Amino acid sequence: MKTVDSPYWNPKIETMPKEDLRALQLVKLRATIAFAFDRSPFWRARLEKAGVGRDGVRTWDDFRRIPPMTRAEWMQAQAEKPLFGDLLARPEGHAVRYHLTSGTTGRTPLRVLDGPRDWQWISECWAYGFWAFGVRPADVVFFAFSYGSFIGFWGAHYACEKIGALVLPSGNMTTEARVKQIAEMGATTVCATPTYVLRMAQAAREQGIDFPKLGTVKRVIVSGEPAGSIPATKRLIEEMWGAQCADTAGMTELGTIMMFECSKQPGGAHVIEDHFVEEVLDPETLKPVPYGTPGERVVTSFGRTMIPVLRYRTSDLVVKVPHDRCGCGRSFDLYEGGILGRVDDMLLVRGTNVYPRAIESIVREYAAVDEFRIVVERLAEVDELTVRVEVRPGATEPWDALQPRLARDLADAHEGLRINVERAECGTLPRFELKARRVEDRRPR
Numbered sequence: 311m312k313t314v315d316s317p318y319w320n321p322k323i324e325t326m327p328k329e330d331l332r333a334l335q336l337v338k339l340r341a342t343i344a345f346a347f348d349r350s351p352f353w354r355a356r357l358e359k360a361g362v363g364r365d366g367v368r369t370w371d372d373f374r375r376i377p378p379m380t381r382a383e384w385m386q387a388q389a390e391k392p393l394f395g396d397l398l399a400r401p402e403g404h405a406v407r408y409h410l411t412s413g414t415t416g417r418t419p420l421r422v423l424d425g426p427r428d429w430q431w432i433s434e435c436w437a438y439g440f441w442a443f444g445v446r447p448a449d450v451v452f453f454a455f456s457y458g459s460f461i462g463f464w465g466a467h468y469a470c471e472k473i474g475a476l477v478l479p480s481g482n483m484t485t486e487a488r489v490k491q492i493a494e495m496g497a498t499t500v501c502a503t504p505t506y507v508l509r510m511a512q513a514a515r516e517q518g519i520d521f522p523k524l525g526t527v528k529r530v531i532v533s534g535e536p537a538g539s540i541p542a543t544k545r546l547i548e549e550m551w552g553a554q555c556a557d558t559a560g561m562t563e564l565g566t567i568m569m570f571e572c573s574k575q576p577g578g579a580h581v582i583e584d585h586f587v588e589e590v591l592d593p594e595t596l597k598p599v600p601y602g603t604p605g606e607r608v609v610t611s612f613g614r615t616m617i618p619v620l621r622y623r624t625s626d627l628v629v630k631v632p633h634d635r636c637g638c639g640r641s642f643d644l645y646e647g648g649i650l651g652r653v654d655d656m657l658l659v660r661g662t663n664v665y666p667r668a669i670e671s672i673v674r675e676y677a678a679v680d681e682f683r684i685v686v687e688r689l690a691e692v693d694e695l696t697v698r699v700e701v702r703p704g705a706t707e708p709w710d711a712l713q714p715r716l717a718r719d720l721a722d723a724h725e726g727l728r729i730n731v732e733r734a735e736c737g738t739l740p741r742f743e744l745k746a747r748r749v750e751d752r753r754p755r
């Protein structure tokens with residue numbers, strides 16, 4: 311029985327010995343595969359083709375015979391049989407909710423239907439995360455979220471009702487009105503994207519509202535962008551709000567979050583292992599990589615009843631580490647640093663893997679750097695990687711000292727790879743509001 315003092319939403323499951331958890335996953339997996347086979351034409355054909363069939367998965371090796379599914383395959387199924395493809399495991403009339411991917415990258419959005427049980431499950435997953443970060447019935451939770459067809463914080467809203475917290479839904483309010491309401495209602499928890507959380511903090515300052523001084527906001531829960539796990543961005547959020555900040559990550563294809571950061575803030579997010587199988591595969595060979603090795607997140611969900619999701623390739627770049635990396639007592643493994651970026655963002659430079667996000671997290675440690683850009687080019691048959699930085703006007707550290715220090719830090723994080731650091735004139739590098747693109751790969755294709 312859980313009390314409000316328990317650090318766990320689901321104490322039995324979250325602290326279950328690892329081997330029991332693996333056995334539970336396998337039981338749920340077999341049921342999920344049988345359900346998908348019986349109900350969804352798409353999955354029946356795919357499982358038959360893979361030679362797995364309805365009941366062919368008894369071990370993890372059997373499971374890995376199911377070919378990982380790409381977003382392109384999902385899109386194709388949708389295009390061939392509008393609107394939802396032959397993936398549906400229940401008739402459309404069973405659904406209670408419709409959602410679309412955000413389509414921010416200009417791609418055709420994926421259409422998703424949720425049934426009543428999906429919706430219960432969606433909020434359950436969010437409840438793991440909100441409870442783990444300290445949200446309790448006495449809390450007042452503000453959602454700076456538009457409540458549209460993008461799934462965003464919808465599930466989190468219902469998780470708070472499940473927990474018994476007071477929810478403040480801010481729909482189409484202006485930033486100014488939101489900030490005012492957070493102060494006026496004494497919200498203890500604020501939820502938004504990392505970018506928007508910073509924007510609200512800025513607006514609060516302009517309105518003369520000093521949240522760190524008020525002390526009412528205890529925690530900020532972010533989602534929707536990888537920046538929520540970048541240490542320097544997180545520190546900035548915590549400083550501007552005078553609160554602790556936790557990262558979560560979800561996706562429309564699943565309707566909910568798959569990982570959450572607990573109140574110990576271990577620098578990573580726990581995978582909700584009783585609701586998902588989260589594999590990390592080498593994106594080229596599609597073979598599993600060991601703990602500590604970067605790879606692509608491939609997800610299987612046990613909770614989707616309208617659209618089963620088995621071995622879905624997310625393109626998210628992650629590094630999985632064992633559960634005991636965090637001292638909270640959960641047996642759920644962690645993704646170190648949350649979602650590190652997109653697998654397609656990786657640059658191969660003279661045999662070394664370089665991830666723009668890893669460079670960003672180093673560069674952001676330098677207060678003197680205002681903006682930066684990563685340039686890769688091929689000079690005399692050799693690939694050269696250059697980080698161009700703009701130094702903040704009035705920065706105290708002289709360039710002669712900063713330049714070698716930054717170059718050394720970058721090389722140390724990349725197996726000694728030589729990374730050039732050049733100075734750019736103030737204001738010459740492009741600025742971004744959302745979804746920054748700071749990489750310029752000039753190499754011939």
Ligand SMILES: [Zn+2]
Pocket residue numbers: 572573574576580636637638639640
């Ligand atoms: Zn933990």
